[in-house]
Amino acid sequence: MASSATVFIQVWVDINAIQNGSTKGVYAVDNRVGQGSTGEGSTSLATHVTNGTTIQWNVYNIDPTSTVVPAITAIGNAAVFGAGGQPQNDGTGAYVGQVQQTGQSSYQITFNVQKQPGSAGITVNFSPSLVVQ
Amino acid sequence: MMNASNLVVLQAALLQPQASITIAVDTAYVASKGGQNISNGIYMMDNQVSYGSTGEGTLELSTVVPVGSLIGFNTVPIDTNSGDTVIITGFTVSQGSVFGSQGYPQQQPPINGEPAGAYWIGQAINAGSQTYQIQIKVTVGQLRPISYYINWDPFITAK
Numbered sequence: 001m002a003s004s005a006t007v008f009i010q011v012w013v014d015i016n017a018i019q020n021g022s023t024k025g026v027y028a029v030d031n032r033v034g035q036g037s038t039g040e041g042s043t044s045l046a047t048h049v050t051n052g053t054t055i056q057w058n059v060y061n062i063d064p065t066s067t068v069v070p071a072i073t074a075i076g077n078a079a080v081f082g083a084g085g086q087p088q089n090d091g092t093g094a095y096v097g098q099v100q101q102t103g104q105s106s107y108q109i110t111f112n113v114q115k116q117p118g119s120a121g122i123t124v125n126f127s128p129s130l131v132v133q
Numbered sequence: 134m135m136n137a138s139n140l141v142v143l144q145a146a147l148l149q150p151q152a153s154i155t156i157a158v159d160t161a162y163v164a165s166k167g168g169q170n171i172s173n174g175i176y177m178m179d180n181q182v183s184y185g186s187t188g189e190g191t192l193e194l195s196t197v198v199p200v201g202s203l204i205g206f207n208t209v210p211i212d213t214n215s216g217d218t219v220i221i222t223g224f225t226v227s228q229g230s231v232f233g234s235q236g237y238p239q240q241q242p243p244i245n246g247e248p249a250g251a252y253w254i255g256q257a258i259n260a261g262s263q264t265y266q267i268q269i270k271v272t273v274g275q276l277r278p279i280s281y282y283i284n285w286d287p288f289i290t291a292k
Binding site: 003005006008010012014015016017024025027029030031032033034040041042056058060062063064065 | 161
C-alpha cells in the first residue's frame with residue numbers, strides 16, 4: 001500500500017561499485033529541487049521540506065533486471081524527526097517518517113546488499129541531511 | 134511444448150544488459166518549468182562508475198562500457214505516489230557511432246510494473262565515443278494530465 005508521503009528520497013546503487021566502508025556507486029535524489037534541495041545525485045543530498053511532511057525512503061539497484069536487491073536496514077535518529085517521526089520500515093522495504101521539528105539535521109542511512117546468495121553482505125552508510133522550515 | 138507466449142518470455146529473459154542507466158525524474162519540478170529549459174530535476178546514473186563513467190547524477194552522464202555491451206535505459210518518477218509517469222520516446226545520435234545501426238536502442242516489454250516505454254535496451258556495437266539524444270515524455274496530473282517532452286545529450290564511450 002502506498003504511504004502518505006509527499007517527499008521521496010531514492011537511493012540508487014551501482015552494485016558493481018559498492019564496497020564496505022565506501023560510498024562509491026551510491027546516488028541519492030529527491031523530488032524537492034524546486035524547493036531548494038541541494039546535492040542531488042550524491043550522498044551529500046540536503047532535502048528541503050516543510051515541517052510536518054511525511055517522507056519515504058527507498059533504495060534501488062540501478063540494474064532493474066538484477067535479482068540483487070539492496071535493502072535499507074536503518075535510518076538513524078535526527079532532531080528534526082521530533083518525538084514521533086522517526087522513520088520506520090513500512091513492511092514493503094521502504095522507510096517512512098515525518099519531520100516534526102524545524103532546523104537542519106544530518107541523519108544516517110544504512111543499507112545492505114548481498115551480491116550473491118550465501119555471500120557476506122556489504123553494508124553501506126552515508127549521511128545526507130534534512131532542512132526543515 | 135513451447136508456444137508463442139513462451140518464446141516472448143524467453144526472449145525477454147535472454148536480454149540481460151551488462152550496463153544499466155537509470156533516469157530518475159522529479160516530475161513536479163519538470164511541470165513547474167512547463168518542460169522548458171530543464172537543467173535540473175532529471176538525474177542519470179549508471180552502474181559503470183568502476184569502468185570509468187563520469188557525470189553520475191547529472192544530465193551529462195558519460196557512460197563507459199566494453200564493446201558489445203547491452204545497455205539498459207530505465208526511466209522512473211521519483212514521486213511514486215503521484216501517478217505521474219516517465220517513459221522514453223526515442224533516441225538519436227548526433228556524433229559518433231557506438232550504437233551503429235544494429236545496436237540502436239529498442240523499446241522493451243515493461244518491467245517491474247512500469248508503463249510501456251519506460252525500459253529500452255541498446256548495444257555498444259562499435260568502439261569509440263558518441264553523443265546521443267534521449268527524449269522522454271513526462272506525464273503529470275490525474276484528472277487532466279499534461280505531457281512534457283524533454284531531450285538532452287548524454288555520452289557513451291565503448292572500449
